[in-house]
Amino acid sequence: MGIVTFRDDDAFDVQLPLVIIGAGACGLVAALAAHECGIEHVVLERDALPRGSTFMSSGFIPAAGTRFQAEKGVEDSAERMAADIQAKNGGEADPAIVQALADYSGRVVEWLADTHGIPFELVEGFLYPGHSRMRMHATPRRTGEELMGCLLNAAEAAGIDVLTQARVVDLHVDAERRVRGVTLERPDGSRESIGCDALILACNGYGGNPELVARYIPSLKEALYYGHEGNQGDALLWGEAMGASLKDLAACQGHGSLATPHQTLISWALMMRGGIQVNREGRRFSSEHGGYSEQAARVLAQPGGIAWNLFDARIHEAALEFEDYRNAHEAGAVRTFDSLPAMAEGLGMPLAALQASFEEMHALVERGEPDAFGRIFSPETLLAPPYHAIRVTGALFHTQGGLEVDTRARVLREDGAPLPNLFAAGGAARGVSGSGDSGYLSGNGLLSAVVMGAIAGREAARELLRVMAPADTASGK
Structure with missing residues (x-):
């Protein structure tokens, strides 16, 4: 794995507008959002069967102001949800990101339910620590395995290409730190390259990398890791090599x-x-x-x-x-x-x-x-x-720190400016759990994966459409 400085040409096996790395909940939701904007893309997944951290979770997504809450007489708001998140993390998370996730949470859950048939229900009977309202939404069996199955079915119904057993080993960037494409490796060792105009990192954190855990979370270096083995910190290391800003690396669930x-x-x-x-x-x-x-x-x-x-x-x-x-x-x-x-x-x-x-x-x-x-x-x-x-x-379970992003899911450089065409969400990005293990509010992981994933897919597609528009106009399209 590494960063390769690539010439300004298109010497790739295939060229696509958008590539998404990771087919967990984050990558699949990002793909569904980009699909609705009409952007051609592919999702690259290292495993034979997409699972990710979502598969091993309870599959609970916190969301405020949904009709599922209203049907059960639960009054909630994005402002109250944002306040709960910040209270748990001691005000250490980026307030703009917290508010954006809270604002969009209800809309994303209802969109997934109404447009893509995800059978969400409100989880009743108790409040998880730090939540002032019942706002956990889950599928009937209350498992991440079921949630992943529903998202994979939705992706298949939408005709989204999910390329499995495709482990990304290199990002190719130019002198302006614009991602030009990726190289993926197959189980037999063969390699393929895909050029892209935008890239979304949805490949989670570094919980499966003992060296990085010992470096950033020494208190848990001896803990049993109960997360996906593919969480090796690829996004973190790629971003670091590109000069991205890294935040809250000791944060974890x-x-x-x-x-x-x-x-x-x-x-x-x-x-x-x-x-x-x-x-x-x-x-x-x-x-x-x-x-x-x-x-x-x-x-x-x-x-x-x-x-x-x-x-x-x-x-x-x-x-x-x-x-x-x-x-x-x-x-x-x-x-x-x-x-x-x-x-x-x-x-x-x-x-x-x-x-x-x-x-x-x-x-x-x-x-x-x-x-x-x-x-x-x-x-x-x-x-x-x-x-x-x-x-x-x-x-x-998984790490919560990572690449700093803005409210459009754009990865930021150390000087605060966005990298040209790189987006991140879920475990690849800085979450909203503060700087340690005590700021995690139940559901923060899937909140960042699903809601920021939707934002990343939409914003990457919008940026591509904006760039493509002048060319379309000039050609009379």
Whole structure:
């Protein structure tokens, strides 16, 4: 992989107006947006089957002011959503990008539903940490796998060309840092070149590159990586070589609830509905109502780097709506106990400490006080037997820093000017989660992928149409 300075000619095997690298949610949505503008393009995907980070997620997209919210009586606005995002990241994200994503979020979700048949539903029953309104939109099975399937079906119906097993190894740029084209490599080692007038980087972050993780996120360098192996930092390294501005490279999404050894994501809804986490010593160690991203490092700091999710039958029944949870249950990750003594014995933890943790929650409810970590317990969410437990660890899911972009998804140089024809979105671009692991608001990853992906596709197409217009006029078209 590298940057090649290319002469100002068109010596490519194929020439297209637009090339999109990456066929995850970001690249597919960008392709759908560009398609509507009538721009010829191709999506290049390194895998045989497009999956990306989206495939491994819960597939939840936050959006404000949608009809799906209105149908359920949820009042929301882009301004409220933007405020929630900034509150979680401590005001560290670019406010213009945050507002743009919030402004377009509802329109993009409804466009995908109405024009491309994505069967979105509003996720009800609980609020994820930091969200003041129910605004998560998901497909019926509540999985990223299903969302990816729907987007691939939409791309196929639209006639979009997705070229798989096509790993981009080089970008070719000229002296003005304008992208001239790309070289891709096939599994058999053969190479092809495609010239382009604009390029969208939708190839996610660098979570799968241990060297870059150790450099930028040393606190998680030993964490299990639960993301797509293709996230090797290609976009970051290409942009850096082109003189692009890089921002918030320590930002990431971790998760403090990955079932181990089953390696199945356990929804944080368990915690938001009343569940708790204890370590091997039977003690709670944080507020489970903070955020699941920063919880990864807290879980990893416990003895053995593990914790136990503890919840009850009420929460168990509600969690069955999530396919990942059902899979974990069927795989034997969920253990059930009739009493605290039985649970302490079954999990190998001190009974006295476990009982003390439960007694404290009841005492806090009676006194109406928060615990030492700031969490408030309510009578209706106190856990009751039979109890359920899942052994979990902390994991790194994906990175949130990257190439700095403007509200048109144009990649910016270090001096703030946009590069001539390079766009980025999703994990390739700087996200809205601030500078570390604690600023991640649930759904920020797919918000940046889907909404900024739509913006990138539209804006790249508009720029191409603007450049093409004088030629069309001169030729009498």
